[in-house]
Amino acid sequence: MHSTPFSPAEARAARARVGLGTAEVARAMAACGVPVHPGLVTAWEQGAQVPSEPQLFALADVLWCAPTTLMGVEPRTLAEHRLARGLSVERVAYRIGMDPGAYRAAETARRWDGDLRQTRALVDALGLSLRKLVGIMGRDEELAEHLRAALEGRWKTRVAPVAEIVVVNETLVGDALRTMHAEFAAFSERYMGHLVARNDDARLREVAAERSAYLHRLVDHFWDLIGDVGEESPFGPAGH
Incomplete structure (x- = not known):
């Protein structure tokens, strides 16, 4: 507790x-x-x-x-964000359509397993975003690992686990991962093109630096592609 x-x-x-x-x-x-x-x-x-x-x-x-x-603190946990809004466990649970015991367990375990509709209601109730919720639950690094694996391997196998983390429908997640996979592949093609053409090291370093910068903001770019989580589109018109 x-x-x-x-x-x-x-x-x-x-x-x-x-x-x-x-x-x-x-x-x-x-x-x-x-x-x-x-x-x-x-x-x-x-x-x-x-x-x-x-x-x-x-x-x-x-x-x-x-x-x-x-x-006296900036809210860091799910419970603290709820307190900051002046909401009891029971009131939040009622607003999101979840059993109070299940919601309290999510706060205690610091792991969110709500469905799409409950998640949308939760971020609205607490004034958060999906991205913020993922960070509060401590899953940013887990998300980043899946994204890196999607770039370097078969991105389709990462759709389901990423969708589970970010609580966004798999179609949108798949679109984002396909785009990112293609963008990352372009770096390799450019690099090999410069290498085969025997261009100077400066050009190779330039491409390598762009690739490094891309990887550094991988999670940011993913959320950019998913879109504004305050809009209806990330969840689909029917929330599934």
């Missing part, structure tokens, strides 16, 4: 900005349906305790700030 990120210093600063005492904060939180004792507010600000998720959301409302201000 993840621990709710919380910054005592930011909480103290936020309370100072609105000019409330700890007792006033506690009363206001109770009015929001989250009763707490003033001593607990003090314990949060001293770092002795950490608020629960409902307490974090209510405290942010009372102090007129975003949850991310009190978290």
Whole structure:
């Protein structure tokens, strides 16, 4: 289970900005349906305790700030992005059409296995993109490995595993991999052409540098080809 990120210093600063005492904060939180004792507010600000998720959301409302201000970190995990939007596990699960237990397990395991429709709903709910979601799940390097293998071998065998990682339909993934395979093959053809023609080393180094730059931004280029994930097209008109 993840621990709710919380910054005592930011909480103290936020309370100072609105000019409330700890007792006033506690009363206001109770009015929001989250009763707490003033001593607990003090314990949060001293770092002795950490608020629960409902307490974090209510405290942010009372102090007129975003949850991310009190978290004190830029969201890095799926759970933190949810907290940043002020959403409970149950609320997100309802919005994406997933069992709350299954969604919580995805956060805990930091692995996303939702289908196309659930994924589209998730990125919309959390204000993310597919690319961001893949990065949050720690699968960028896995994606890059498949892309490199697609360039250097039989790209069709990589369509299914890439589609599974990025949660995009296989037709779009196949189009992107076919394009990238052809682009990469062109580097080899140019290089061999210069070599057979016995061109100078500068031309060979130029082609090699272009090839290296292409490989360096392989994942970026893949997402460029897939398109803007905020549009309907990456998922198809019917989401499959």
